[in-house]
Amino acid sequence: MTWASASxxxxxxxxxxxxxxxxxxxxxxxxxxxxxxxxxxRQALRDMxxxxxxxxxxxxxxxxxx
Amino acid sequence: xxxxIRFFHFASPARFYALAxxxxxxxxxxxxxxxxxxxxxxFFVAPTDATQGDAYRxxxxxxxxxxxxxxxxLAMALWAAIGWALNARLASMFARAIAPTGAMFTFLxxxxxxxxxxxxxxxxxxxxxxxxxxxILLFLYLGYLALVDAIDDTRRADRAGALxxxxxxxxxxxxxxxxxxxxxxxxxxxxxxxxxxxxxxxMLIAMLLMTLAFWAYAFAVVFKRxxxxxxxxxxHAQWLTTTRKxxxx
Numbered sequence: 001m002t003w004a005s006a007s008x009x010x011x012x013x014x015x016x017x018x019x020x021x022x023x024x025x026x027x028x029x030x031x032x033x034x035x036x037x038x039x040x041x042r043q044a045l046r047d048m049x050x051x052x053x054x055x056x057x058x059x060x061x062x063x064x065x066x
Numbered sequence: 067x068x069x070x071i072r073f074f075h076f077a078s079p080a081r082f083y084a085l086a087x088x089x090x091x092x093x094x095x096x097x098x099x100x101x102x103x104x105x106x107x108x109f110f111v112a113p114t115d116a117t118q119g120d121a122y123r124x125x126x127x128x129x130x131x132x133x134x135x136x137x138x139x140l141a142m143a144l145w146a147a148i149g150w151a152l153n154a155r156l157a158s159m160f161a162r163a164i165a166p167t168g169a170m171f172t173f174l175x176x177x178x179x180x181x182x183x184x185x186x187x188x189x190x191x192x193x194x195x196x197x198x199x200x201x202i203l204l205f206l207y208l209g210y211l212a213l214v215d216a217i218d219d220t221r222r223a224d225r226a227g228a229l230x231x232x233x234x235x236x237x238x239x240x241x242x243x244x245x246x247x248x249x250x251x252x253x254x255x256x257x258x259x260x261x262x263x264x265x266x267x268x269m270l271i272a273m274l275l276m277t278l279a280f281w282a283y284a285f286a287v288v289f290k291r292x293x294x295x296x297x298x299x300x301x302h303a304q305w306l307t308t309t310r311k312x313x314x315x
Binding site for chain 2: 002003009012013014015017018019021022023025026029030033034036037038040041043044045047048049051052
């Protein structure tokens with residue numbers, strides 16, 4: 001095993017700032033990207049639902065008028 | 067002759083949409099498992115480097131991110147070109163969906179490179195050929211995103227973006243070969259097809275596993291974003307409204 005203890009692992013041989021700085025930002029970016037994509041998808045589907053409702057309202061109105 | 071050519075079978079947004087829904091969970095699981103394996107080998111099996119100490123462990127994300135930045139750019143340019151030349155809607159949507167993830171990997175290649183360069187070269191940044199051409203790649207991605215965003219007519223935006231993406235793809239071989247063509251501070255290629263790898267096997271395996279993880283991840287995210295774009299653009303198409311009504315019923 002490379003590491004004597006957990007603190008030894010986190011110290012990364014004195015390069016903790018560089019190694020964890022690289023991995024931390026990478027992890028954060030790779031989490032945010034799919035979250036934004038999923039949110040965009042949900043928003044697009046919600047917009048579609050709103051249009052259905054608007055269409056239904058329009059149909060209802062047309063029904064009353066006819 | 068029967069229609070043996072099925073190239074356009076999956077070129078329909080409707081088919082792609084269903085396919086992406088079906089395959090996405092498997093892609094996410096694959097990405098997570100591969101990344102976990104790469105991290106385990108990278109941090110617990112691979113030994114400390116004799117000259118760089120543990121700072122070298124940045125390689126397990128730096129090199130895969132840099133590869134993805136170039137591969138995704140070429141994929142984006144290719145899909146954009148196909149969308150332009152063949153007037154294929156889905157291809158243009160792929161190009162748009164790839165751009166943000168490609169930009170992210172380019173940023174990460176630069177970021178992890180800076181954090182690796184500081185302890186090993188003594189500087190965060192130098193204006194040498196490799197680093198500068200990778201920075202230009204980031205600007206190409208951002209320029210593409212800004213351009214397609216600025217044009218209201220969707221298909222015109224696709225075509226303008228395709229032109230930028232295709233012209234900008236000259237930069238990719240420049241990045242790749244920059245360490246050969248110019249004297250730079252950046253080291254040469256980590257892996258080439260023509261010679262044996264110069265690093266310990268466990269290091270190589272961790273790096274390759276992380277590369278596969280990034281590939282699976284890129285497919286999963288790009289599929290998701292393409293679905294979002296399909297939902298935005300085709301919201302009046304009957305196949306999509308029917309699918310949606312069945313889902314929400």
